[in-house]
Amino acid sequence: xxxxxxRRAWSxxxxxxxxxxxxxxxxxxxLILGNLVLQGAGNLSxxxxxxxxxxxxxxxxxxxxAVVGTLLMVGMASLIGLPIGILAGIHCAEYPGSRLTWVTRxxxxxxxGTPSIVIGVFAxxxxxxxxKHFSGFAGAAALAMxxxxxxxxxxxxxxxLVPHALREAALALGYTRWRTTLQVIVRTTLPGIVTxxxxxxxxVAGETAPLLFTALGSQYLSTRLDEPMAALPLTxxxxxxxxxxxxxxxxxxxxxxxxxxxxxxSLGARLALRxxxxxxx
Amino acid sequence: MAESALARVTPPPVVDxxxxxxxxxxxxxxxxxxxxxxxxxxxxxxxxxxxxxxxxRVHALIGPSGCGKSTFLRTLNRMHELSEGGWITGTxxxxxxxxxxxxxxxxxxxxxxxxxxxxxxxxxxxxxRENVAAGLAVGAPRSRxxxxxxxxxxxxxxxxxxxxxxxxxxxxxxxSGGQQQRLCLARTLAPGPEVVLLDEPTxxxxxxxxxxxxxxxxxxxxxxxxxIVTHNMQQAARVSDTTTYFYLGQMVETGATREIFxxxxxxxxxxxxxxxxx
Numbered sequence: 001x002x003x004x005x006x007r008r009a010w011s012x013x014x015x016x017x018x019x020x021x022x023x024x025x026x027x028x029x030x031l032i033l034g035n036l037v038l039q040g041a042g043n044l045s046x047x048x049x050x051x052x053x054x055x056x057x058x059x060x061x062x063x064x065x066a067v068v069g070t071l072l073m074v075g076m077a078s079l080i081g082l083p084i085g086i087l088a089g090i091h092c093a094e095y096p097g098s099r100l101t102w103v104t105r106x107x108x109x110x111x112x113g114t115p116s117i118v119i120g121v122f123a124x125x126x127x128x129x130x131x132k133h134f135s136g137f138a139g140a141a142a143l144a145m146x147x148x149x150x151x152x153x154x155x156x157x158x159x160x161l162v163p164h165a166l167r168e169a170a171l172a173l174g175y176t177r178w179r180t181t182l183q184v185i186v187r188t189t190l191p192g193i194v195t196x197x198x199x200x201x202x203x204v205a206g207e208t209a210p211l212l213f214t215a216l217g218s219q220y221l222s223t224r225l226d227e228p229m230a231a232l233p234l235t236x237x238x239x240x241x242x243x244x245x246x247x248x249x250x251x252x253x254x255x256x257x258x259x260x261x262x263x264x265x266s267l268g269a270r271l272a273l274r275x276x277x278x279x280x281x
Numbered sequence: 282m283a284e285s286a287l288a289r290v291t292p293p294p295v296v297d298x299x300x301x302x303x304x305x306x307x308x309x310x311x312x313x314x315x316x317x318x319x320x321x322x323x324x325x326x327x328x329x330x331x332x333x334x335x336x337x338r339v340h341a342l343i344g345p346s347g348c349g350k351s352t353f354l355r356t357l358n359r360m361h362e363l364s365e366g367g368w369i370t371g372t373x374x375x376x377x378x379x380x381x382x383x384x385x386x387x388x389x390x391x392x393x394x395x396x397x398x399x400x401x402x403x404x405x406x407x408x409x410r411e412n413v414a415a416g417l418a419v420g421a422p423r424s425r426x427x428x429x430x431x432x433x434x435x436x437x438x439x440x441x442x443x444x445x446x447x448x449x450x451x452x453x454x455x456x457s458g459g460q461q462q463r464l465c466l467a468r469t470l471a472p473g474p475e476v477v478l479l480d481e482p483t484x485x486x487x488x489x490x491x492x493x494x495x496x497x498x499x500x501x502x503x504x505x506x507x508x509i510v511t512h513n514m515q516q517a518a519r520v521s522d523t524t525t526y527f528y529l530g531q532m533v534e535t536g537a538t539r540e541i542f543x544x545x546x547x548x549x550x551x552x553x554x555x556x557x558x559x
Contacts, residue, residue: 035379056359125435155361163402164401165398165400165402166404166405168363168398168402168414169398169402169404169465170404171360171363171391172358172360172395172396172398172469173391173392173395173419173468173469173472174388174389174391174392174416174419174420174472175419176387176388176419179419183418184404187406188404188405188406190406
């Protein structure tokens with residue numbers, strides 16, 4: 001009698017609730033993006049990327065020092081972190097039963113969950129405190145420490161997705177183990193590994209906390225990794241909390257640039273993953 | 282499902298397949314196993330199997346699931362030792378040479394004894410041509426022209442050439458399941474093995490794909506010795522010259538396929554091939 005209409009009403013209600021939840025989830029993101037574009041886009045110009053900051057109170061200038069600092073430190077962190085993370089990930093996937101793998105996996109999971117400021121403090125004790133000065137290198141090392149566990153775990157998971165039959169097929173052709181791993185397994189899952197790499201780069205590019213105690217930040221354009229170095233997230237932090245209107249505008253611009261970088265890297269990660277041959281055939 | 286298919290086997294449908302084969306006795310023994318026992322850790326999967334596989338024959342290994350026939354097959358090219366806890370006792374000789382001998386290279390053994398698996402396993406990142414040539418990469422270096430020649434020959438042997446000759450550079454994943462399996466067979470044949478092991482090669486194929494593979498075996502046995510594990514008894518009866526029946530890890534009976542299917546000596550074998558159990 002009323003049962004079908006009741007059921008329909010119930011269904012409509014639940015559908016409505018899920019739609020509401022989706023809106024609640026996406027709305028903040030859209031508001032942030034919209035606000036950033038409104039406030040930040042107007043400040044982006046060629047000068048913004050190519051000129052150094054001018055003394056406080058004056059107008060003009062740019063954040064070239066922070067752009068260069070971020071590129072250098074993220075690049076350096078990638079040079080250190082990616083080979084270690086990828087190779088360790090391959091090891092864990094290749095020797096899933098070993099004790100070393102168990103320990104590595106456990107440590108990586110703990111590191112993945114560690115607040116990044118803790119990593120920053122550690123980099124400070126190990127590098128800054130022993131060298132007695134802040135440096136871009138210390139910042140890069142802290143970022144690398146964040147990247148390693150992320151890249152390690154995604155590499156391992158991606159390799160585990162490759163069907164066991166492929167490995168056997170290669171070995172049955174007389175392939176050595178390393179050749180099987182590199183030419184068949186890693187090659188098959190390369191888009192997945194690239195995805196993990198891009199996401200890790202996107203993640204550390206926006207990190208502020210690990211740089212506070214290590215790279216410290218700077219007002220000058222410098223490519224010397226043994227000196228304090230500026231970075232976009234640090235600039236956002238510094239300028240947004242500063243007293244000048246000009247600084248605030250730069251903070252908006254820098255924040256927008258950061259979001260765009262993350263956006264582009266994530267997009268690249270998506271595209272890379274779409275190229276993966278596993279599960280397509 | 283498998284049971285009902287098996288029930289229809291009696292009487293064996295195509296017996297002249299073996300009748301057409303050359304006399305089985307005089308061909309040289311290609312692979313000889315002596316008391317091969319294969320284990321996973323402490324679990325014994327194959328118990329003391331001694332068998333001769335003569336050259337240029339199709340040898341079928343049959344038996345119910347879990348009877349050890351696949352494990353036994355994998356001891357022949359030393360794939361079994363890759364399994365968790367896999368080890369064996371006894372010996373396997375290929376042309377009189379101990380496959381498990383101290384000075385024998387595993388990779389050399391696997392190049393001489395090729396293998397095709399239950400599911401097609403084309404390498405996803407490689408083109409059709411690269412897939413067929415994959416096994417050549419680990420052998421003696423070859424020029425591009427030589428490689429092309431070997432690839433064409435292998436694809437012709439597997440009746441795939443006409444279907445793929447215009448798209449050798451395309452991904453192997455674009456092929457149908459049956460074509461993929463024939464591609465895997467071509468990849469196995471390309472390095473020129475003496476023996477080809479087939480582990481239920483048609484289990485994941487449709488009837489047409491199955492038929493094409495079976496047809497190929499008649500041609501291929503002129504060049505290689507074939508050992509095929511199959512669940513499908515009609516298939517064993519159709520394609521093989523000798524049949525060996527496995528049960529609970531032991532070799533129960535072996536002989537010419539015609540005899541196994543018409544006059545089995547053991548009640549066990551008869552019960553299985555007539556579909557009374559399986």
